[in-house]
Amino acid sequence: MSIEQRLQEEVSQAFNQLFDFKLKPEEVAIQPTRKEFEGSHTFVTFQYLKITKKSPEQSGQAIGEYLRQHSDIVQDFNVVKGFLNLVIADNVWLSSLNDLRKNENYGQLPANGQKVMVEYSSPNTNKPLHLGHLRNNFIGYSVSEILKANGYEVMKVQIVNDRGIHICKSMVAYEKFGDGETPESSNTKGDHLIGKYYVKFDQEYKKEIQALVAAGKDSETAEKTAPILLEAQDTLQKWERRDQKTVDLWKKMNGWVYKGFDDTYHKMGVDFDKYYYESDTYLLGKDIVDQGLSSKVLYRNDDGSVWIDLEEDGLDKKLLLRSDGTSVYMTQDLGTADMRHQDYPFDKCIYVVGNEQDYHFKVLFLILKKLGKDFADGLHHLSYGMVDLPSGKMKSREGTVVDADELIADMLETATAKTKELGKIEGFTTKQATALYEVLGLGALKYFLLKVDPKKRMLFNPSESIEFQGNTGPFIQYTHARIAAILRRAKELNVVEDFNAESISLQSPERELIRLLSEYPLKVREAGENYSPSVIAQYVYDLAKEYNRFYAELSIFGEEDQNIVSFRVALSGAVTQVIKKGMTLLGIIVPERM
RNA sequence: GGCCUCGUAGUUCAAUGGAUAGAAUAGGAGUUUCCUAAACUCUAGAUGCAGGUUCGAUUCCUGCCGAGGCUACCA
Numbered sequence: 095m096s097i098e099q100r101l102q103e104e105v106s107q108a109f110n111q112l113f114d115f116k117l118k119p120e121e122v123a124i125q126p127t128r129k130e131f132e133g134s135h136t137f138v139t140f141q142y143l144k145i146t147k148k149s150p151e152q153s154g155q156a157i158g159e160y161l162r163q164h165s166d167i168v169q170d171f172n173v174v175k176g177f178l179n180l181v182i183a184d185n186v187w188l189s190s191l192n193d194l195r196k197n198e199n200y201g202q203l204p205a206n207g208q209k210v211m212v213e214y215s216s217p218n219t220n221k222p223l224h225l226g227h228l229r230n231n232f233i234g235y236s237v238s239e240i241l242k243a244n245g246y247e248v249m250k251v252q253i254v255n256d257r258g259i260h261i262c263k264s265m266v267a268y269e270k271f272g273d274g275e276t277p278e279s280s281n282t283k284g285d286h287l288i289g290k291y292y293v294k295f296d297q298e299y300k301k302e303i304q305a306l307v308a309a310g311k312d313s314e315t316a317e318k319t320a321p322i323l324l325e326a327q328d329t330l331q332k333w334e335r336r337d338q339k340t341v342d343l344w345k346k347m348n349g350w351v352y353k354g355f356d357d358t359y360h361k362m363g364v365d366f367d368k369y370y371y372e373s374d375t376y377l378l379g380k381d382i383v384d385q386g387l388s389s390k391v392l393y394r395n396d397d398g399s400v401w402i403d404l405e406e407d408g409l410d411k412k413l414l415l416r417s418d419g420t421s422v423y424m425t426q427d428l429g430t431a432d433m434r435h436q437d438y439p440f441d442k443c444i445y446v447v448g449n450e451q452d453y454h455f456k457v458l459f460l461i462l463k464k465l466g467k468d469f470a471d472g473l474h475h476l477s478y479g480m481v482d483l484p485s486g487k488m489k490s491r492e493g494t495v496v497d498a499d500e501l502i503a504d505m506l507e508t509a510t511a512k513t514k515e516l517g518k519i520e521g522f523t524t525k526q527a528t529a530l531y532e533v534l535g536l537g538a539l540k541y542f543l544l545k546v547d548p549k550k551r552m553l554f555n556p557s558e559s560i561e562f563q564g565n566t567g568p569f570i571q572y573t574h575a576r577i578a579a580i581l582r583r584a585k586e587l588n589v590v591e592d593f594n595a596e597s598i599s600l601q602s603p604e605r606e607l608i609r610l611l612s613e614y615p616l617k618v619r620e621a622g623e624n625y626s627p628s629v630i631a632q633y634v635y636d637l638a639k640e641y642n643r644f645y646a647e648l649s650i651f652g653e654e655d656q657n658i659v660s661f662r663v664a665l666s667g668a669v670t671q672v673i674k675k676g677m678t679l680l681g682i683i684v685p686e687r688m
Numbered sequence: 689g690g691c692c693u694c695g696u697a698g699u700u701c702a703a704u705g706g707a708u709a710g711a712a713u714a715g716g717a718g719u720u721u722c723c724u725a726a727a728c729u730c731u732a733g734a735u736g737c738a739g740g741u742u743c744g745a746u747u748c749c750u751g752c753c754g755a756g757g758c759u760a761c762c763a
Contacts, residue, residue, distance in 0.1 A: 123704090125704085125706080128707060128708090129710095130707090130708075131707080136706095136707090138706060138707090140706075140743065140744075141705095141706095143743085150743085174707070175706095175707065176706085176707090176743085176744095177706080177707060218763085255763070257763095258762085258763055259762070259763080260762095260763075372763090376763095397761090399761065408691080409691085410691090410759080413760090413761055415761090416761040417761065418761080420761085422760090422761070422762080422763085423762075423763050426763090448757095449692090449693070449757070449758095450757055450758065451758085452692060452693080452757080452758070453691080453692075453757095453758050453759075454758090456692090477693095479693085479694090479756095480756085480757085482756085486756095487756080487757095512726075513726090516725095516726065518724080518726080534726090545701070545702095546700090546701065546702095547701090547702090549693085549694095550693095550694080550701090551693085551694070551755095551756070551757095552700085552701085553699095553700070553701095555699090555700080558699090558700090558713085558714095559700075561700095561712085561713075561726095562726055563712085563713085563726055563727090564711085564712040564713060564726095565700095565701075565702095565711060565712045565713085566712085566726085568726055569712095569726065569727085571726085572724080572726050572727075573726095573727090575724075575726095576723085576724055576727085579723075579724060580723060580724095583723065584723095620704090628701095628702090632701095632702070632711090635711085635712095636711090639711085642727055642728065643727095643728070643729095645723080645724095645727080645728085646719090646727070646728040646729080647728085649722070649723070650723055651723055652722070652723075687724090688724085688726080
């Protein structure tokens with residue numbers, strides 16, 4: 095049982111004894127004590143005054159007095175206004191350190207028998223990945239790891255948007271201007287090559303529009319009738335008719351893109367258990383629409399189109415089948431959700447998708463619920479905010495995107511330069527040094543994107559956002575490497591990590607470190623409940639920061655008392671383990687030296 | 689227009705309705721015969737505006753101002 099839980103029990107007993115009131119232990123609100131007061135746990139009395147029928151101060155005093163006399167773990171207390179600050183005995187801290195040290199699975203909750211599907215990444219195949227995708231992928235991967243730590247069985251999937259007008263645009267431009275170029279012939283990553291033709295399409299399209307306008311057409315007509323656009327639409331129709339030549343080209347070009355994506359995913363350190371392809375799923379959902387019609391959840395218009403009316407729920411009417419009987423995005427998503435639930439009978443399914451689709455998912459989930467799908471309650475849209483640039487939103491057509499591959503390469507370069515400048519790679523082989531640069535560059539990038547609450551929009555300034563000092567990935571990695579050095583030295587000196595708790599009186603950074611360590615499982619749970627890697631990121635930073643304070647203030651091997659040396663080495667070992675676990679949840683590797 | 693987010697130090701981010709609103713960075717001042725200075729210490733600096741609910745509001749409610757998003761028989 096954690097210290098917090100024990101306190102809840104004891105406060106509950108105090109209420110029973112002092113005020114003859116049955117307060118459930120889980121209803122006892124304990125919060126961390128602010129730095130400037132003595133103690134580690136604080137019980138706030140205000141909300142219980144109706145029960146105690148005393149002033150805040152008197153209530154705190156009474157409960158504090160009771161705990162000091164009857165509690166096994168409370169050594170002392172003080173009351174400031176209505177806040178009862180509790181001081182936990184050192185031996186309690188020390189034994190809790192020993193408990194968590196011995197627990198290899200510390201922070202890993204037991205399996206809860208529930209299955210979760212996490213969908214993330216899900217790119218279009220007409221252009222390379224960009225900064226927004228990086229945030230998506232890092233969040234998706236990290237949330238999957240966090241859910242595993244919370245006892246879920248996790249299936250990571252993505253649905254590749256491999257068909258549609260966008261890829262046809264690249265295809266048309268490639269046929270017109272490609273001249274047989276391949277990734278090999280031009281030494282270009284496949285996804286970048288396709289992206290090049292997507293941009294080319296847009297340039298030609300704009301030229302044609304201008305020409306048409308110059309010839310006297312109004313701009314709206316020009317936009318709709320530009321020959322190259324008609325060609326793209328024609329290509330889409332040929333694709334849907336399974337025209338062999340079109341399908342062959344489509345396969346070839348998508349193949350190039352997948353190779354490029356795989357390369358980027360590999361560099362990013364993310365992976366998937368299963369891929370879905372929209373070319374396989376875009377026709378799904380019609381049978382669900384039929385069911386919906388017969389159960390009268392949906393209705394058919396005079397022109398034959400099928401709709402659902404969500405106005406009672408404060409939303410609009412939504413189209414589900416066009417008048418010509420073809421489906422729309424929503425239809426396909428209905429079908430896909432149903433199919434995925436059959437593939438993998440999940441209890442929860444998390445869609446990691448940007449917040450511009452908030453409305454879409456609200457509608458999707460509501461329709462599934464109205465159609466009586468029992469899995470609808472387990473669906474969750476993990477809606478994350480856009481990554482903005484100082485110039486505003488990224489727009490691929492305006493060339494203001496930050497390319498994922500380029501950014502990763504930049505990070506590596508910066509990490510390399512920084513490391514060399516600090517002269518930190520003495521004794522490293524070239525291979526080790528390269529590996530370290532990757533770990534640091536990627537760590538900085540991932541931490542930067544994950545430390546912010548996913549829900550919030552965030553700003554990325556290419557020239558100054560990624561730092562290696564302060565609240566950053568490398569700061570935490572550095573702390574880990576420092577501790578690793580301590581542990582290596584301890585091994586050389588044959589320091590045993592077992593210590594005698596009786597004779598140790600804790601210094602404040604030591605007590606604070608153990609307190610932080612004991613919070614870790616709570617943070618894992620909080621991160622899981624909120625689908626928020628940022629909870630872990632902030633926590634690991636706090637832990638690393640506190641360790642550095644400890645490191646600066648107290649000597650480990652300079653201490654004469656060998657028992658204290660053992661204790662400090664043991665504490666360091668526990669800190670490094672938790673840092674590593676936490677960073678692993680974020681998908682960030684921590685180095686042994688740097 | 690309607691609907692949904694969001695406004696916190698110069699800047700980028702924190703804060704289950706709790707105490708004197710935390711960090712980082714940029715600024716100022718320091719720390720290395722001592723386990724890695726990518727570190728540590730000190731200093732200065734913020735809740736858009738106006739009301740309301742509450743013992744207590746950055747947090748909840750209303751209005752205003754400002755930023756962004758959604759509002760396709762596109763995906």
